[in-house]
Amino acid sequence: MTPPVLYTERLKLRGLRPSDTEAFLTYFQSERAEHTGGPMTAKAAWRHLAANVGHWSLRGFGMFAATRRDSDDIIGIFGHWFPHGWAEREIGYVLFNAADEGQGLASEAVKACRKHAFDTLGWDTAVSYIAAENTASIRLAERVGAVRDDAAAQPDTAYEVVIFRHEAAR
């Protein structure tokens, strides 16, 4: 399964590559990853990278590497996530560096992923699972028009999540 390439005004979303390894491992080893499954060891982060790549083989969709359009440097992962134990298919988003925040880049990527989910993958709904204390991520969900859905089933995660729902009409 070769991931497609999606473009937004400022970003390119493409498949993860070996050259993304260093940035991916640096983020997931850092304190910034405390709400996205980390911080974890370099070895665990590498296995997580491999699982992100292999998700495409198993499901036919998965998480993209996001880069600026004029660069090949990964700034985060955005896309479609449905491992065993998830109650529903998820739109996931992780911006690796604080320096890239506050510019609307994550919102731009999430909107492109949502459009891809509804228009190309044929989903009729999607959720985002967010650690309850991850206020930045919750703000982003609200900014892109997702609505909190406390009635949705909890996924099998190590931490409690709040669930935001993305609707096709938005």
Next chain:
Amino acid sequence: MTVQFTAPTLQTDRLILRAPQLSDFEAVAAFYASPRSSFVGGPISAELAWRSLAQEAGHWVLRGFGRWTVVEKATQKPVGIVGLWLPEGFPENELGWDLFDGATGKGYATEAGKAARNFAYNTLGWSTVISLIADGNDASRGVAKRLGATHDGAFTHERFGSMQIWRHPAAEACA
């Protein structure tokens, strides 16, 4: 350009080695739920077993090699996972084998291991390869011996604990 490397299919007398795929999940989850997985980090939940299967598939893309799902020709059922492994933190390229319940005692690990090792030497051009075997895993050590490997040091695995390094005969000796 993204290169999505897919595992080539190999055949032996009794086995097919093919790319890991979603339909292997049930067998992989059963293996990781059983005591048989105790030497490779198990038992673990079905959720973690699914991610492990995803890692098997992703390893091929990240490294250009990986492990195959081993299918028994006679039954067309997955009987194990065997192949070439180099996750972050491994000391060098490894040849590993995990056989599922009911597939042991038939020489399958040795047969699939030989095919994977031949692929490493003849197709990938490796000159040497090791196998990491958890202390106390006598069955796996038996496979290493049958493949002609010899004990060559120790390694502490982040999750699996203390392991023995077994080094396989060099490429020329296996030609």
